[in-house]
Amino acid sequence: IFVVKNNLNPTWKPFRIPLQSLCGGDMDKHIKVECYDYDNDGSHDLIGIFETTMTRLQEASRTSPAEFECINSKKQQKKKGYKNSGVVSVKLCQVVKEYTFLDYIMGGCQINFTVGIDFTGSNGDPKSPQSLHYISxxxxxxxxSAIWSVGMVIQDYDSDKMFPAFGFGAQIPPTWQVSHEFPLNFNPANPFCAGIEGVVEAYRVCLPQVKLYGPTNFSPIINNVARVAMQATQQKTATQYFVLLIITDGVITDLDQTRSAIVNAxxxxxxxxxxxxxxxxxxxxEFLDGDDGRLRAPTGETAARDIVQFVPFRQFQNAPREALAQSVLAELPGQVVSYFSIHKLKPPHDPESQPSAPSASAL
Known part of the structure; x- marks a missing residue:
């Protein structure tokens, strides 16, 4: 139901309806459209009715709208010379094929995961049992636990299962300078780890070799992945999508820079x-997660879409591993589809199966 109040010549906003719901996918099936005068108490008055088909609606274009007379049968019977109770003009109607996350994955889109691990001093001395980095x-x-729980799921979506893995916020050998983006394997030329097992092993080897320090800066590693993602956009295809997984104790120092980095990403x-x-x-x-509204940079620039999902690990400590992974990945499929849809990019290889929810959009 689409309502425009206090207007005798309403213009409805564009809307989408699944084609299956509208006409069962039959382009020539009759569609009944009822138009009412809206009343707050629910006793809406019928203005008129018209019938059409998707084939007829698709004849509408920006240069030549499709027009339909709304007929009220009671008024038609009572009034001599009755013509209609108004005309509905459909300016544009398109059938748009909407691809799902699975369509993109099966069509050849590669999901590339990068792991970032917080090695700042707020985590506590790794030698102390109270430290979040203390290995029992x-x-x-x-x-x-977080790496294993999430990694065992995400690696199924990463085709080559090679994960760039970085640490941030620690002093690293041999100069003991603070780094906000160092490879866990200490190999800048090849920071990739083979599978989640490789990430875990690199973390275990790295931990005793660094000194936890600070501050906690997220923006360098976000900007690093964003640079790689930017290069992928030059292909103008839906072949690559990048996901940065940050595991942190929650204390963040460069909030403004991180906001700007996320808005850019x-x-x-x-x-x-x-x-x-x-x-x-x-x-x-939770502020960086855009569930309560799109994130803004300090300059006032608004994020094009919500791309951050935050999950507190402690809520899942006694839950099955799958529960954490499900929560962590809950928004990812929609984020992937939203990006490619905005840029009108189809799967590299259009899957033979039809999308699960084709839609008709009318204006």
Whole structure:
């Protein structure tokens, strides 16, 4: 139901209806359209009715609208010379094939995951059992649990299963300068780890070799992945999408720079998943997640779309591993589809199967 109030010559906003719901996919099936005078108490008065088909509606174009007379049968019977109770003019009607996340994946789109791990001092001394980086006698900590839980799912979407993995916020050998983006394997020329097992092994080897420090800057690693994503846009195809997985204790220093980096990345084939470990105040992380409205940069520039998903790990510590992964990846399919849809990019190889929800959009 589409309502325009207090207007005798309403112009309705564009809307979309699944073609299956509208006419069962039959372009020549009759569609009944009823037009009412809206009343707040619900006793809407019928203005008139007309019937059409999708074939007829598609004849509408920006230069030549399709017009339909609304007929009220009661008025038609009572009034001599009755013509109609108004005319509905359809300015544009298109059948748009809407692709799903699965269409893009099966059509050849590659999801590229990069992992970023927080090595700042706020995590605590790794030698202390109170530290989030302390590896227990059982060989686990919250960072490792988060990497395993999410990684075992995301690697199924990464075709080559080679993950660039970085740390940030630590002093690293041999100069002991603070780095906000260092390869876990200490190989800048090839920061890739083979599978999630490779990321876990690189983390275990890296941890005792660095000194946790600070500050906690997210923007360098976000901007790094964004540069790679920017290069991929030159192909003007839906072949590459990039996901940055940040695991952090939640304390962030460069919030303004991070906001700007996210707003910039929102215009690229890129998403950011943030997993908060420990019991810190995650207000800043929740702020970066655009669920309550699109994020704004300090300059006032608004994100083109919501690309950040934040999940507090502690809410899933006693839940099955699949529950965390499901929550972490809940928004990713929609984010992938939204980017390619905005840029009108089809799957590299159009899947033979029809999309699950084709739509007709009318104006």
């Amino acid at each position: 006698p059982q060989g686990v900590n919250e960072y490792l 929102s215009r690229l084939p890129m998403s950011i998943i943030i997993i908060g470990v420990g019991g810190a105040d995650f207000t800043a992380m």
